[in-house]
Amino acid sequence: MKLKISASLNYRLPEPVDLMLQIEAANGHGQHVLESSLDFGAPDYMARVPAAEGLCEPIWLHHVAGTLHAEYRALVEVDRDAVDVRQLAAVPLHRLPAAAVPYLNESRYCPSNKFHAFVERRFRDHEGGAKIARMRDWIESRFTYVAGTSNVETGALDSFVERRGVCRDYAHVMIALARAAHIPARMASVYALGVDPQDFHAVAEVYLDGDWHMVDATGMTSPAETARICVGRDAADVAFLTAYREIAFVSQKVKVKRDD
Amino acid sequence: MKLKISASLNYRLPEPVDLMLQIEAANGHGQHVLESSLDFGAPDYMARVPAAEGLCEPIWLHHVAGTLHAEYRALVEVDRDAVDVRQLAAVPLHRLPAAAVPYLNESRYCPSNKFHAFVERRFRDHEGGAKIARMRDWIESRFTYVAGTSNVETGALDSFVERRGVCRDYAHVMIALARAAHIPARMASVYALGVDPQDFHAVAEVYLDGDWHMVDATGMTSPAETARICVGRDAADVAFLTAYREIAFVSQKVKVKRDD
Amino acid sequence: MKLKISASLNYRLPEPVDLMLQIEAANGHGQHVLESSLDFGAPDYMARVPAAEGLCEPIWLHHVAGTLHAEYRALVEVDRDAVDVRQLAAVPLHRLPAAAVPYLNESRYCPSNKFHAFVERRFRDHEGGAKIARMRDWIESRFTYVAGTSNVETGALDSFVERRGVCRDYAHVMIALARAAHIPARMASVYALGVDPQDFHAVAEVYLDGDWHMVDATGMTSPAETARICVGRDAADVAFLTAYREIAFVSQKVKVKRDD
């Protein structure tokens, strides 16, 4: 399946600022970037940082002034099997690769240890992928997708109690529950079909059966129609735009279409 | 300088449990493990996981029952220059290696973005290592080292307000302030001379001038007399003992001596 | 029913300190103090403050040094009907007395607004006292009473997620859920039969049908066997002992018996 992706960012920069962008679809792990372009006009300085795990190359714009106008376009072939997560076995803790271990730990927005008792009681009848599927369904059926109710402070604890949020909040709760069951979990920022209204999207990824698998508790997207941008512990790691001073939002537009 | 290290852990395990230990001094980066031994009696299953960045090899004890009795002994040569942190230059953001970038982000115990205004106002007159030194001195002169006032929930925000804590709290505040100044910072668990009473210790590490440098805001230790165990975003990553079920503390003893 | 109550507090006071005690059973509202004595040895200065709502008279010990040794004994007749909370109607918001209104608001340990969506979804099929009874049962069946897992920082949000705690945590969750359903709720510190191990106890009180009614989500006590000490927004208001400097716990003993 091919996804035709475009993202346009417009911000006003009251003073010169360093910016970090993570908006390019990654190459590898079930997806291939066939074509792509990234246009900034002419920033003073741009640097591309080769990333750990080959999943994302953050782009720095150094000391940019006036405006940021970024246009990203890509054609990405997604070749990801439609795995039934319920069939996947958990990896015993002592067999986890070292790179997966940190994703068992608590992170900025996912203080997962607090969820142990709830997870043990509510999901004890299933293991591995079946447990993950139950968690996903539990969240999807109980939460309401509402824009504007969460903010940069909102973590999995808040969202679990408030029973609402946007994609990042759903993913944070999913990650917290998975880690509380001792299954490594992380956040992926993605472009995906099915996101309504279209925007940058975030999903959880869980480590089962020797690999990472996307789980979207909002129910809006499927892995076969999703292109990964980058991954991290939670939203603190995968922001599409990080500004090292105050900047002002002007407009932003994301489009993801099937390219037949 | 050689450090003679011993650590003894005794826990009661009411039910079979998976344990992860991070108690071995790391090899490399200014330290060499000359001799070491680790004795558990005979656990059902032990696995050693080769770690990212070669800094720490977590050890898993799988399905251990009854008691944990671990004895670690090592002789470590520390060959770390006594760098004056004040002389070190900050690395421009767009020149940071990808592996250092995540250490700019907020983490479980270090929600650093909240500290921007304070850092900008209080430490604006200095840059790079000089700024770090001022932060370290600011913490050391204002905080009181008190055992028992912080717990597993206590983060940099609490400690900053409460002005007290133990080594991990000092390190969390140091890390939060450094990141708020856009200097990558992480936590290292260590064995060190000068810790009173002797115990596992934690210090901050900041990325300056192309390398990581230890900073101990408690003022108790110096890098030249410190052996690193492992590093991570904050205390969530570097626990010396992680149990995947309830366990009961019996006793614990750490000794670090100069070996002449 | 008569309750024979005794409470003994022993603390060490490293430096002179002001103390506030709230340990005397209140008079009125379904209970009558038949006999009581309170013995401190000879503190420098003791003041009794007539309290709002006639429910509790805080006692100040001014500038006490050395040790606190307090002995309280009382015989209290409890004459509280065994009301079936399920039969009680909610009071419409605009008919609430002014004194009950603040107990709709969020408080230190009960940030109740976050629970709106959960309460609306989970308990929508019942109103007034029937809703309260469902909440109480929901908590009792899902939470585990565990000493030592909560502390002075633990609020209803934490306890709701962690599904465990002691009496104050149960009461905080009960209060948060009630307020989220727009039913005024507060905390009462009490002496009660059934508390195991015997200690100071705390329960929720909800405003239904024109009066306050005790609800104990731990299921350990019943209103007919409970003597109220004082009431407040949450645990921040009803501590049995408040010290305005560091003091050290030595021993404490509470006994409540039926006096036939």
Place this chain on the structure above:
Amino acid sequence: MKLKISASLNYRLPEPVDLMLQIEAANGHGQHVLESSLDFGAPDYMARVPAAEGLCEPIWLHHVAGTLHAEYRALVEVDRDAVDVRQLAAVPLHRLPAAAVPYLNESRYCPSNKFHAFVERRFRDHEGGAKIARMRDWIESRFTYVAGTSNVETGALDSFVERRGVCRDYAHVMIALARAAHIPARMASVYALGVDPQDFHAVAEVYLDGDWHMVDATGMTSPAETARICVGRDAADVAFLTAYREIAFVSQKVKVKRDD
């Protein structure tokens, strides 16, 4: 001094809702309402609740549908002495009236106990009103008044670290510091000259020398030009508009002028 006050609130109510308004200037304690009018069009049901301490009469609008359009106008004589807070003595804890005692306790947005060490160290050289004045100046000189950076979750802990906020945040920090010094402190919602842009305003009140005294750490207003609406533990108690379902902001306007 006479203040001419007007407040206009316009909200859209997607479904029938109960509303509580606290927007009328109080009578007494240094201010006299000479004239006032409050116009809602014709709500289904309005109830006025006589309030505790005679300071505020909350108004309930029961089951209002469609829109809320409220117009409040008043002429208030303020006859409050320009007290120099630095001259006021603290009241010894055991001499505090019972009604002031709860304002020593932690509240929703003011977890004051955490500030003990900071307050003891930073303000130890002054007592009573002189200490309060130092706290006020400390906040005013270090904080930046910025709209839009705080929200309904923001408490004194956040604001203390972030060093910025709006009037309620300044007041919360002021209250937290005062309580940490064992001086009762509360929040007053007010109409005041000097608020720029004009809006509902909030200030701290501290209990010194036998009475409550306004302290505005933003430095924008003075007690002699301020009309109190109501008081409470913190912002959780003094909201000008509380809606018991979702409502939508349309417009709002507050005007306060000197009437010569």
